[in-house]
Amino acid sequence: MKGLIEQFLKFGVVGAIAFLIDYGVLMLLSQGFGWDAVLSASISFIVSVIFNYVASMRFVFTRRDDLSRRREFIIFVVLSVVGLVINEIIMAAGVAVLGDSALMVTITKLVATAIVMVWNFVSRKKWLDAGDSAE
Numbered sequence: 001m002k003g004l005i006e007q008f009l010k011f012g013v014v015g016a017i018a019f020l021i022d023y024g025v026l027m028l029l030s031q032g033f034g035w036d037a038v039l040s041a042s043i044s045f046i047v048s049v050i051f052n053y054v055a056s057m058r059f060v061f062t063r064r065d066d067l068s069r070r071r072e073f074i075i076f077v078v079l080s081v082v083g084l085v086i087n088e089i090i091m092a093a094g095v096a097v098l099g100d101s102a103l104m105v106t107i108t109k110l111v112a113t114a115i116v117m118v119w120n121f122v123s124r125k126k127w128l129d130a131g132d133s134a135e
Contacts (some may be wrong), residue, residue: 007060007061007125007129008121010059010060011056011060011120011121014052014055014056014059014060015052015117015120017051017055018048018049018051018052018055019048019113021044021047021048021051022044022045022047022048022109022113023044023106023109024044025040025043025044025047025048026040026041026044026105026109027102027105029043029044030100030105031102031105037091037095037100037105038088038091038092038095041087041088041091041109041112042084042088045083045084045087045088046084049077049080049083049084052080052120053073053076053077053080056076056124057072057076057128060124061124061125061128061129061130062129062130062131063130064128064129064130065130067128072128075127075128076124076128079119079120079123079124079127079128080120082119082123083116083119083120083123086112086115086116086119087112087113087116090108090111090112090115090116091108091109091112093108094107094108094109094111094112095108
């Protein structure tokens with residue numbers, strides 16, 4: 001249990017940094033450049049996924065010996081695409097209901113991030129982590 005808590009805390013740190021990247025790009029594109037908030041969220045999410053893959057597979061999860069780096073990355077991307085779909089549905093619904101001001105986009109993004117975070121940890125733990133067997 002202690003190992004799982006430590007792993008989740010590491011995941012939280014990586015996730016927090018990925019969120020700052022995601023949020024920063026989202027705000028730059030949607031508020032700074034005036035782009036559509038949902039399109040901006042897609043772009044920012046993709047940028048953060050690249051960081052998240054590198055950091056997660058290096059610091060959070062233990063590589064599985066039965067997965068090549070290529071297959072590992074493909075699984076990571078597929079799981080991230082599911083997260084992106086969840087993110088986009090929440091962003092679209094939130095912007096439609098709350099509006100696209102900076103405050104409302106922020107609130108919507110926080111909700112989306114919390115939900116996608118749970119999906120990311122559970123799915124990556126299940127399909128990418130070697131767990132205790134690699135120690």
